[in-house]
Amino acid sequence: xxxxxxxxxxxxxxxxxxxxxxQCYAFGGNxxxxxxxxxxxxxxxxxxxxxxxxxxxxxxxxxxxxxKMSLKTIYPERLEKxxxxxxxxxxxxxxxxxxxGNVFRTVFSNGMKERVWGRYDFKSEKYTLTVYVLxxxxxxxxxxxxxxxxDFEDIKIIVExxxxxxxxxxxxxAIYQHTQGNxxxxxxxxxxxxNLKKNTFLKKxxxxxxxxxxxxxx
Amino acid sequence: MNKEEFLRKAEGLQTLDTLVEDFHLRxxxxxxTLSKLKKEGYIxxxxxGKQKRIYKxxxxxxxxxxxxxxxxxxxxxxxxxxxFVHVVHGKYGPENALIDALQExxxxxxxxxxxxxxxxxxxxxxxxxxxEKHFEPVIGALYDTARVVLRTRRMPENIYNSLLRxxxxxxxxxxxHLQTNDERLLKIQKKWHVIIPLAKADLEDMQ
Numbered sequence: 001x002x003x004x005x006x007x008x009x010x011x012x013x014x015x016x017x018x019x020x021x022x023q024c025y026a027f028g029g030n031x032x033x034x035x036x037x038x039x040x041x042x043x044x045x046x047x048x049x050x051x052x053x054x055x056x057x058x059x060x061x062x063x064x065x066x067x068k069m070s071l072k073t074i075y076p077e078r079l080e081k082x083x084x085x086x087x088x089x090x091x092x093x094x095x096x097x098x099x100x101g102n103v104f105r106t107v108f109s110n111g112m113k114e115r116v117w118g119r120y121d122f123k124s125e126k127y128t129l130t131v132y133v134l135x136x137x138x139x140x141x142x143x144x145x146x147x148x149x150x151d152f153e154d155i156k157i158i159v160e161x162x163x164x165x166x167x168x169x170x171x172x173x174a175i176y177q178h179t180q181g182n183x184x185x186x187x188x189x190x191x192x193x194x195n196l197k198k199n200t201f202l203k204k205x206x207x208x209x210x211x212x213x214x215x216x217x218x
Numbered sequence: 219m220n221k222e223e224f225l226r227k228a229e230g231l232q233t234l235d236t237l238v239e240d241f242h243l244r245x246x247x248x249x250x251t252l253s254k255l256k257k258e259g260y261i262x263x264x265x266x267g268k269q270k271r272i273y274k275x276x277x278x279x280x281x282x283x284x285x286x287x288x289x290x291x292x293x294x295x296x297x298x299x300x301x302f303v304h305v306v307h308g309k310y311g312p313e314n315a316l317i318d319a320l321q322e323x324x325x326x327x328x329x330x331x332x333x334x335x336x337x338x339x340x341x342x343x344x345x346x347x348x349x350e351k352h353f354e355p356v357i358g359a360l361y362d363t364a365r366v367v368l369r370t371r372r373m374p375e376n377i378y379n380s381l382l383r384x385x386x387x388x389x390x391x392x393x394x395h396l397q398t399n400d401e402r403l404l405k406i407q408k409k410w411h412v413i414i415p416l417a418k419a420d421l422e423d424m425q
Contacts, residue, residue, distance in 0.1 A: 012307050034303075116302060121285075123308025133303070 001040040002094040004033040008122075010094075015122040015129040017060035022053045022127070025108070025116070027134045027142050028097070029154060034118055034133045037157050043148070045086075046131075047099045047108055054100050057129075058089070066091050076147050079104055103142050105182040111173055112138045136162055137169045144192035145184065155192060159200050171206050175213045186210050224251065225260055225277045232273045286327075289315040293337055294330040295424065312337045313344040320353055320360075325393055328360075329420060335361055335370035345377045354384035356392060359410035366402050367424045385411050 002010070007030060025048075026034070029041030048054040066089040071080045079085060084102040088095055101108055115135030122129040134142070140158050143151045159165065170189065177185035190210045193202055219241070228237060237248045252273060255261050259279040264272045285304035289312060291297050301324070306314075312334040319331035338344055348357040358381035364370050389411045396415030398404060403414045403421075 008307060015308070118303030118305070121304075121306040121308070121310070123306060123310065128308075 001042055002030075002044070003040045007033065007041075007044065007094075008120075011120070011122045011129055011131060012124075013064065014057070014060045015127060016124040017063050018056055018124070018127040018129060019059065020056050020127060021130070022048075022056050023130045023132070024048050024053060024057065025112075025132045025134055027103070027139050028146070031133045031139050032154060032158070034120070035136060035161075037161055038154070041094070043095045043097050045097045045099070045103075045142075045146075047101075047103060049101065049108065051100050054087075054098055058087070058098065061089055061096060064091070066096065069095070074148060079147065104145060105184060106142065106145055106177050107180050107182070109173065109176060111169070111176065115169065135169075137166050138173065140165070141170050141173055141189065145188045147188075152192070152195060155196065156199060159196060167202070167206055171209050174210065178213050186213050221255070222277075225255070225275060228275045229277050230275060232275055233270055234273075237273070284310050286315045286318045290319065290327070290330050290334065294333040296326070296330045298326060298330050311340065311343070313340055313347055316344065316357070316360075317347045317351055317353065320356060320392075321351070323393060325396065325415060328392065329416065329424070332360060332364040332368060332424070335364040336368060338371055338373075341374050341377050345380065348381065354381045355386065355410045355412050356390055358382055358385075359406055359412035359414060362406045362410070363403060363414055363416065366400075366406075367421050382410070385409075387411070389413055 024046045026044075026046060028043060028045030029038060030044045030046075032038045033041060046057070048057065069088045069090050071085055071088060074088070075085070082104045084099070084104050086097045086099045086103075088097050090096070112134060115138055116132045117135045118133040120131045120133065122131070136158055140155055143155050143158075174185045174189040190207065193206060193210075196202060224241075227240070232240075234245060234248060234252075237243075237252075238245055241248065243251075252261060255275070256263065260276055262274040262276075264274065283305045285306050287298055287300040287304055289310070293312070304318075316331050316334045316338075319327045319334075344357065345354075348354045358378065361370070361373055361378075361381075389407075391413045393415040396413075396417075398407065398414045398416055398418075400416070400418045400421060403416060406412075407414050
């Protein structure tokens with residue numbers, strides 16, 4: 001597990017090992033720490049817009065003895081075979097899950113870019129590692145598609161701590177992803193909302209919009 | 219009374235009077251304690267001057283987060299409500315904040331960032347950052363703009379001339395749909411070939 005302070009220190013160390021400025025987007029548990037939703041996380045989920053930034057980042061973490069590992073037992077089989085699956089690196093405790101352009105079939109959309117909540121710059125003498133933290137709605141949405149242990153627990157934490165979540169934005173994003181060819185986006189979100197219904201009030205219209213999107217495509 | 223006990227009992231928002239009352243100490247003693255603890259990072263202050271000073275006391279060291287909005291709000295008369303959280307780990311000064319503000323393409327951020335010209339200590343660094351982002355004529359134009367309404371530090375002549383040499387034939391638009399109607403800024407526009415988005419009324423707000 002890694003705490004927020006340790007994660008910041010790790011990012012600072014990675015910045016010192018970069019060969020060029022790198023920008024990336026944090027989502028998942030590590031992003032939740034910036035919001036104050038949780039104190040520690042096991043996985044550091046990072047999304048890059050391009051493969052060059054990812055390569056420079058990987059070079060930096062491998063110089064710190066992080067080694068590539070298999071997705072087996074971490075993600076369900078369906079996602080293990082996904083062509084847009086992440087590369088994972090670990091040194092034994094915390095783990096980097098690195099995605100490029102997509103989080104599995106979910107495209108990194110302009111909407112997600114606009115909803116970015118925070119920007120953390122880790123400056124070294126030469127280069128800067130910029131970590132953008134995605135909006136809470138997008139963190140929740142992406143947690144719904146990754147299907148790891150405790151992802152649903154994290155979703156419940158966000159819903160409990162944020163009384164004013166923009167559900168419309170989450171539904172819009174799922175429908176947008178669906179139109180981009182990600183059939184699972186709407187299905188995964190629908191499953192997440194069904195499970196959340198037991199703990200929180202969700203308008204019927206959210207489900208109607210999702211079902212309607214599924215019908216349109218079919 | 220030791221430090222930990224004081225912080226535990228005083229944690230939260232306090233004024234000088236509430237602390238004097240709670241701890242049965244003289245004002246001078248309380249002020250000395252507060253001064254020491256503020257230097258160690260356990261206290262943040264708000265208000266002061268005409269307003270009653272409020273002390274935010276924490277048992278943990280309050281992290282001093284550095285970032286574009288923190289820096290600009292520290293120096294600018296026009297305070298900003300951050301549109302996103304920005305935190306920087308590492309060296310970050312007014313030079314960096316100015317360039318970052320320019321990149322956001324936001325009017326209020328741009329206007330507030332002009333106060334940073336009064337606190338630039340490393341002009342070489344600003345020049346290097348402007349060169350990296352191809353902002354040389356824009357920085358020069360904004361420097362001249364800031365000097366119209368504010369007190370700024372003086373840019374070294376060699377750097378000023380270097381920025382001026384990078385002026386382009388085609389006018390640079392900083393913010394689309396925004397132009398100036400102030401004669402002084404129109405002259406600066408012509409000099410730098412940069413469309414300055416501040417109107418007369420915006421300059422009056424800054425005075």
